[in-house]
Amino acid sequence: MTVSVMIVDDHPMWRDGVARDLGEHGFDVRATAADVDSAVRVSATVTPDVVLMDLNLGEQSGVDAIRAIVQQLSDTRVLVLSASGEHADVLEAVKAGASGYLVKSASVTELVDAVRRTADGDPVFTAGLAGMVLGEYRRMAETPSSGGPPPQLTQREQDVLRFVAKGLTARQIADRLVISHRTVENHVQSTLRKLQLHNRVELARYAIEHGLDQEQE
Amino acid sequence: MTTAQKPNLHDAVTPLWWGTIVLRWMTLAFALGAVIVHLDEYRNLTLAWAAFAVMVVWSIVTTAAFVRVRSRWAGLVVADVAVTCTIMLLSPLALSDYQFAITAPLLTTVWASVAPLTAGARFGAVGGAAGGLIVAVSTGVSRWTFDLDVARDGLLLFASGMIIGMAATTARRSQAAVSRAMRTEAATAERERLARSIHDSVLQVLARVRRRGAELGGEAAELANQAGEQEIALRALVTSEPLGPSDGDADLRAALGVLATSRVQVSGPACEVRLPADTVTELLTAVQEALSNVDKHAGEGAKAWVLLEELSDEIVLTVRDDGPGIPEGRLEAAAEEGHLGVAQSIRARLAELGGTARLDTAPGAGTEWEIHLPRPVDRRRTTR
Incomplete structure (x- = not known):
């Protein structure tokens, strides 16, 4: 079964790059979003299996989006894909309901593997x-x-x-x-x-x- | 005299200078009044008028100079005291015995009190007091007597010079403190702005280059690797704590974060782990030593992990690598040969701090350092 994915990141270049990578590996990228409001709104419509969430959405925090998405979609899992320096934010994201965390510097293989495991309901845990x-x-x-x-x-x-x-x-x-x-x-x-x-x-x-x-x- | 501070372009004591200028002209008016009141009593009225004329000229000169920060020259302030004393010391030639008998004002009158205040504003408490003392002594010499009046004038001159000097020093110090604080604040704000901008642009591109290059392989992969190294270094740089006074404490978590590379992953609690700065430096060095050993002995592809744990009574640091490990007997052999290697150095460092360091290794199982350090007693119960 194809895993459907939504990507939330405020950087167009990164967003499109990840979308293409995942598309090439057989994922169904249903939507992308750049801010908290549209992430929450669009995810409710497309109900993806996995939401890839950046925590640093300009002035906004991805943690807020995670809280809302986890609350409204019980079957959707959130994988945080963020910069490595944001310790406190990552912890907040996980407490808010994200089921894993991957640094942006991870390889495509690692990313693909992490999205699969997230879709299967397994936590994606880095050492960090x-x-x-x-x-x-x-x-x-x-x-x-x-x-x-x-x-x-x-x-x-x-x-x-x-x-x-x-x-x-x-x-x-x-x-x-x-x-x-x-x-x-x-x-x-x-x-x-x-x-x-x-x-x-x-x-x-x-x-x-x-x-x-x-x-x- | 204490070290005279060079006035900067925003002299904090400018209001004091303006005060002395206003006072100089008010006292000059008083001096004019004194000449007019005692007009018939002078021994040498011409000299009295000449002295007054010099005082007018000198008032103009000093006013012109002291209104601007740049021309508040130390030499002119010293000259101010000298000119004041010189005019005052001419008094016996101009004033009659009668005038001395009724303690009529000297040629300089209360105009003489301005020079010590100027000296205080320029040189601080010691300068002001010294200026006051010199003018006071001149008063005594001019009257050629030492009585209660002279003593009272002297005391007032000495004290006013000193007090103005103290005020000037205090003002300069607080201005320096404020501008230091403002600089720190500006630096922090600038750092945050840079961090945001780097995060939003350069880091995104580097991360992308790293991923895409790794996929392309070959030379691109090599470039990607370098981009990745820079990405991690830059991230560590922009997220590290701004330098500043920190009560001798430092955050071990942030300090270790700088060690992260594409081959070294650093983990720890999300919050700060504050320890005395010396301890942080020692622990950081110990971890660096362990990592340098990984570089040397664990081979090209080996990865390493650093884990920091803050327990209620101790700090635990683990440095693990997935290299081939150290064959049994190798360390002992090295020690017997007299090589005080990295292992010894790490153990000695920890012993010095009151902690322990243990090395676990087996062929094929990598190496693992476990470092334990009891937490300083006074910090054990502090809450965050």
Whole structure:
């Protein structure tokens, strides 16, 4: 089955280049967008399997678009394709619901592979993202929050994340821990899901505390 | 005298200079009044008028010079004190004994108080006080006596010169601080603007060249590789922390970020990892040493990963490569031969900091450094 893709990036040259690369590899590039509003609007119409999202959309942040898209399209997955220096933004994007992160300097092969895996529902984790997620869990554990207890990693999840952050592939990790490749993916997936869930709960609590839930009606 | 500051084109003490100019003309009017009031009492009225004429000329000269920042010459300020004292010291020749007896004003009258203020504005507290003291001594010499009146005048001259001098120094220092802050702010803003513009243009093109070139292969791939190296270096440059005062702390996360290349990936928490600047430098050097070993021994195609972790009680750094690893006994053999290699250097560096460094390696499994450093106690409980 052909995977449908939408590309959100404010640079025409980059956008068109990626669209062509993906087209040549058999993906159905349904739409492109350059800003948050059109990304949210157009994605609702074309319902792509995967949205490739740049985080730096001129003055706007791709994180806002991710939040809206994930909320309105439960079957669409978002893969962040962004510059490597934007640590905090990438973490926010993942917390908002993106299921993976790839740096723009990645090769076409890596990109194609990442889009396929995203469409299959697998997380796309670079070493860089794993390091950030590890750091975020530790930060949450040390910073007391107003709400319930922060999510925690199991020992196994932590081991897996550390291996990813140190550059080991899922296959290598599976060999080291004597578990299946699938189990490694599941552990990674679970670290993300807990983070996203916690983020949603925190946002909802914030909204209720500040009366934002009523204003939006 | 303290080092005299060269006045710059935006002299912070310009209002003080204007004050001295206004005061000079007001006191000159007073001097005219004094001559008229005591007209019949002078021993040598011509000399009194001549002295007044010189004071008028000198007032014009100094006013013309001091209104402009560039001509507030140190020499003229010194001359101001000298001229004032000289006219004052002519008083015994012009004033009658009667005038001295009733403590009538000297030739310079209160006009003499302006020179110490000018000296204060130009040279600061010490200069102002010195100018005041010189004029005060001249007063005493002119009257050839030392009584309560002379002491009071002297004290006032000394104090006013000093206070104006202190005000001038304070004004200059705050102006310097403000302009420093403004420069830093302007530099930061400019840096952000450049970073945005580089991100929006050059980096996009480099990323594109790198990807497209890699696909084309051959020489294009080589060029693509170079474009990629530049892309990463430029990115690290524009996202790194602007240099500035930081209480002796530095961000280890940002420092390590600069090490990223197409073959070295750096991971860590999204937020800053602040440590004393010396510690950051040492850790950075240790990681660089480990990476240089990768370059030397792990072969052309080897990749390396640097992972920074901030635990509640320690900092953990891992440097891993996927090269062929180091054969067993190789390190021991090198040590026996007296080669204090990179490994020793890294361990020594960490021992110095109070941490540990462990090297794991096996043939075919790459090498992995794990560096542990207990966090400084005073920072352990700080929250972000």
